[in-house]
Structures are given as structure tokens and as C-alpha cells.
Amino acid sequence: MSYVGIDLAWGDRARTGLAVVDTAGRLIASGSGRTDDEIDAWLGTFAGAPQVIAVDAPLIVPNETGMRECERLVGVAYGRYGASCHASNRSRAYMNPPRAELLAERHGWEVDPASSGRPVCVEVYPHAALVGLLGLEWVVRYKKGRIEGRRSELIRLLDLMETWHILALETNARWQEIRAVVSRSARPVDLDSVEDEVDAVVCAYLAWLFDNDPGTLMAFGDIETGYIVAPPAPHHPPRRPASATVVPDVTRRAESATGTVEALTDRLRAFAAARDWDQFHTPKNLAMAIAGEAGELAAELQWLDGEASRTAVIEDAALRERVSQEMADVLIYLARLADVAQIDLLQVTGAKIDLNERRFPPLRAHRRPGASPHSKMQE
Numbered sequence: 022m023s024y025v026g027i028d029l030a031w032g033d034r035a036r037t038g039l040a041v042v043d044t045a046g047r048l049i050a051s052g053s054g055r056t057d058d059e060i061d062a063w064l065g066t067f068a069g070a071p072q073v074i075a076v077d078a079p080l081i082v083p084n085e086t087g088m089r090e091c092e093r094l095v096g097v098a099y100g101r102y103g104a105s106c107h108a109s110n111r112s113r114a115y116m117n118p119p120r121a122e123l124l125a126e127r128h129g130w131e132v133d134p135a136s137s138g139r140p141v142c143v144e145v146y147p148h149a150a151l152v153g154l155l156g157l158e159w160v161v162r163y164k165k166g167r168i169e170g171r172r173s174e175l176i177r178l179l180d181l182m183e184t185w186h187i188l189a190l191e192t193n194a195r196w197q198e199i200r201a202v203v204s205r206s207a208r209p210v211d212l213d214s215v216e217d218e219v220d221a222v223v224c225a226y227l228a229w230l231f232d233n234d235p236g237t238l239m240a241f242g243d244i245e246t247g248y249i250v251a252p253p254a255p256h257h258p259p260r261r262p263a264s265a266t267v268v269p270d271v272t273r274r275a276e277s278a279t280g281t282v283e284a285l286t287d288r289l290r291a292f293a294a295a296r297d298w299d300q301f302h303t304p305k306n307l308a309m310a311i312a313g314e315a316g317e318l319a320a321e322l323q324w325l326d327g328e329a330s331r332t333a334v335i336e337d338a339a340l341r342e343r344v345s346q347e348m349a350d351v352l353i354y355l356a357r358l359a360d361v362a363q364i365d366l367l368q369v370t371g372a373k374i375d376l377n378e379r380r381f382p383p384l385r386a387h388r389r390p391g392a393s394p395h396s397k398m399q400e
Contacts, residue, residue, distance in 0.1 A: 023049065024232065025064065025071045026224025028147070028217045029078035029124065031115045033057065036213070038221030041067050046187035046229050051195050051218050061127070071140045074130055075228035077220060078121040079109040080144040081132060081247040086110050087300030091242025091249045095149055098241070098254035100291030103160040103261065103284075104148040106249070107361075108299030134231075134240045134250060143231060143240075143250045147223040153252025154237065155181055158260035163216060165283055165365050171212050175203050178219065185226055196222075209368075282367055286360045289353060307358040311351060318347035 024046075028038035033056045040051040050067040054060045064071075082089065088108035096105040111117040121144065125132050130142035148160045161181070163174040179200055183190050190196045199215045206212050230237050231250065242248035261284055293299055321344050322330050333340055359366045 022072050023067075023069045024225055024228035025068050025074040026221040026226065026228055027060075027074065027076045027078070027124075028220035028224060029076050029121055030055070030217070031078065031120055036217045038217030038219070038224075039063050039067075040218065040221035040225040041069075041071070042188065042225045042229050046226070046233070047189045048193050048196065048222060048225070051199075051222055051225075053218050053221075057124070057127070060124070064128070071228075073228040073231045074125075074128075074140060074142040075145045075224040075231065075250070076121045076124070076142055077145055077147055077224050079116060079119045079247070080121040080125065080142065081244065082109050082111055082116055082119050082122070083246060084110045086112050087297060088294065089242065089247040091240075091247045092299075093294055093297060094241040095146060095249050095251060096291055096294030099149040099152055099251070100287075100294060102152045102157065102255070102259045103162075103287040103291075104146070104152055105287065105290040105294045106146060107290075108294075108302075109247070110300070133244045134248060135244070143228075144248060145224055145227045145250050147220050147227075149249075149251040150223060150227055151178075151181070153255050155184070156255070156257055157181075158258070159262055160287075162262075162283060163212070166367065168206065168209055168212070171209065172203060172206050175212055175216060175219070176200075179203065182219075182222065182226075187229075188222070188226060190222075282356065285352075286356050289357055290360055293357065302357055302361055304358060304362055307354050307361060310354040311358065314347060314350040314354060318344065318351060321347060 022044050024042045024044075026038075026040040026042075030037045036053045036055060037060055038051070038053050039060065041049050043049050052063055052067075054063050079089075087110055088106075089110075092106035092108060099105065109116055109119070121142070122132075124130075125142040128140075128142075130140045131138045132142050134141070134143050151157060151161060152159075161174050161178045163171050163178055165171070179190075182188070199218065202211060202215050227238065227250065237252055238250050239253050240248040240250050293302055321340065322334070325333055334344055335341065356366070358364075
């Protein structure tokens with residue numbers, strides 16, 4: 022018998038992490054694949070006769086729009102620790118049907134967490150599990166950001182997971198290889214090559230707990246509307262880190278009590294989840310909202326002389342407050358759009374600045390009489 026963890030990509034172009042532990046809880050093997058055939062072949066080689074399969078991916082998604090109740094409940098329980106779920110619904114082609122549902126059907130796995138039948142496949146959420154099981158004050162941030170911050174956070178995660186001694190990670194050869202990859206990583210792609218596999222090990226541990234220490238987990242939601250298995254809602258106080266990643270100086274100047282872009286994204290995600298607004302936050306709607314708020318920002322300044330506006334936004338307190346509010350609205354919608362579209366704002370902005378620096382060397386970018394460079398620089 023074995024217990025399997027799968028960090029399942031929603032499509033076959035991205036990497037899926039795979040891991041299996043034995044009846045004693047020791048990690049036997051871990052790896053990754055992309056296509057369904059690769060995943061099935063790996064499971065056939067290493068999984069044997071699995072008892073529980075814990076999948077980090079939407080498994081039961083009956084709703085056509087909006088978010089599932091289980092996602093809302095997890096957001097209520099874990100959102101204050103930075104762990105909130107993306108909304109899942111069948112309006113998205115890759116979710117109709119969900120890949121996890123097809124995986125379970127293909128292998129003949131039960132999907133009801135209350136079933137005594139085996140094998141059973143359950144949906145899990147590693148971010149929430151790590152907070153609940155380890156008492157973390159905030160999620161471990163190793164998915165986004167600059168390479169230095171991601172590397173540091175992923176090493177921290179590996180250290181934390183090694184406190185689960187039952188997995189015997191220190192003696193696992195593949196685990197040591199993963200550690201080496203993380204330690205010497207110089208590019209984001211280096212971390213990308215192993216982070217899904219690490220997530221799968223977390224999932225495999227949850228699969229083992231589901232059978233061997235069930236009191237540590239519960240199901241948020243139900244079989245009819247969808248569920249997520251995670252530890253019960255924690256009660257320890259959260260603490261949002263001042264900075265979870267190493268960011269450029271230009272970004273540091275923009276930081277305030279809100280924290281980093283990632284902290285802002287987490288806060289807005291939890292805010293939307295608690296109000297069931299994910300059903301409205303489609304890329305199209307968010308882009309239109311950005312345009313609308315940008316128009317309101319422009320309206321505050323449109324009748325001012327260009328040079329006069331420089332002084333007005335600093336010295337006119339009422340105008341400054343109105344402009345600040347409109348700027349905040351633009352940023353809020355932009356951060357939400359980046360989250361929904363799974364785009365790293367810092368990374369793409371840095372890349373865009375790099376491109377602009379190549380396209381517009383300092384001597385060439387000097388202003389010509391009667392010309393404005395600003396719109397050109399953003400092409």
C-alpha cells in the first residue's frame with residue numbers, strides 16, 4: 022500500500038509534481054510529468070496500490086460561474102495568513118471538466134472523502150496545510166518574486182518539511198538532489214523545475230495523514246458542491262511579513278504599511294473571496310475597471326496646465342486626496358488582474374523596463390522640441 026501526492030497542473034503544458042510515501046510514511050519516490058500518459062506511467066511505476074491520493078487541484082467543480090463554497094470557507098479560515106484559493110468554475114475551458122476529475126475517473130478512484138472505500142482521491146491545498154500543521158504566521162512565499170527571495174523561501178520550506186520526521190527526508194537521495202538544485206539556483210527556471218515536486222511531497226504527507234491521523238484534517242465543503250481537505254481553521258495570530266522577497270529599490274520606495282506587491286495581492290484575493298466577488302473578477306471585467314478608474318484619475322487633472330499640475334498634486338490637499346484615491350483604485354484592479362491572469366507584476370515590469378532601456382538609450386531619449394517621449398516609451 023502507498024499514499025500518493027499530486028500537484029496537478031491544470032493543463033498538460035505545465036509541470037505536474039508527483040510523490041509517493043509508504044505505509045510507514047517514508048518518502049519512496051518523487052518526480053514530475055506533464056502529459057496524462059507521463060503521469061499515469063509514473064504512477065504505474067512507483068505508486069503500487071495507493072490507499073489515498075491527495076491532489077492539489079480542483080476535483081469536484083459543479084458550478085458554472087463564481088467560486089466554490091469550499092474555496093470561500095478556506096479563504097475565511099486561512100485568508101488572514103495569506104492562503105486563499107483561486108476561484109474554480111466550469112466557465113473556464115480547462116475546468117470543464119477539471120483535469121483532476123478525469124484523472125480520478127481514469128484510475129477508478131473514489132472521490133468522496135467520507136467513503137471508507139479505497140483508493141480514494143481527495144482535493145488538498147498545501148498552502149493552508151503548511152500554515153495549519155506547522156503553525157506558520159504567514160504562508161511560505163516561494164512561488165513568485167525575484168530569485169533571491171524565492172530561493173530563500175524554498176530553502177525555508179525544505180527545512181520545515183524535514184521536521185516531519187516520519188517522511189525520513191534527510192535520508193532520501195532524491196530529496197537531497199532537490200536541495201542541491203534549490204541551493205545553487207541562479208534562475209527562476211531552476212526553482213520551477215522542482216517546486217511542483219516539493220508540493221507533491223506535501224500532498225503525499227497529507228494523503229498519509231488522511232488515513233493514519235485523520236483528526237489533523239477536515240473537509241471544507243461537501244461532495245455535492247466540492248470540498249478541500251485541510252487542517253481545521255487555526256487560531257494563532259497571523260503576521261504579515263514586511264517583505265517576503267528581495268525586491269528592487271524602485272519597488273522598496275513604493276512599499277508602505279500595505280507591504281509588498283505579493284502582500285497586496287494576497288490581501289485583495291482574501292477580500293474578494295470573502296465577498297464571493299471572484300465570479301465578477303474576470304480578466305475582461307478587471308481590464309475594463311482599470312480603464313474606468315484611469316479615466317477618473319485623468320478627470321481630476323485634465324483641466325490643469327501641465328506644469329501647474331506638478332505643484333497642484335503636492336500642495337492642493339483636496340486634489341491630492343482625490344488623486345490618491347483614484348491611483349489606489351487603478352492599482353487595486355491591476356493587482357487583481359495580475360493575480361487572476363497569474364502574471365508576476367514585478368517580473369514583467371522589470372523585463373519591460375529592461376526592454377525600454379535597450380530601445381531608448383539615454384542620449385536618444387532626450388526630448389526633441391515639441392515632442393513628448395512618454396507615450397513612445399511605453400509602446
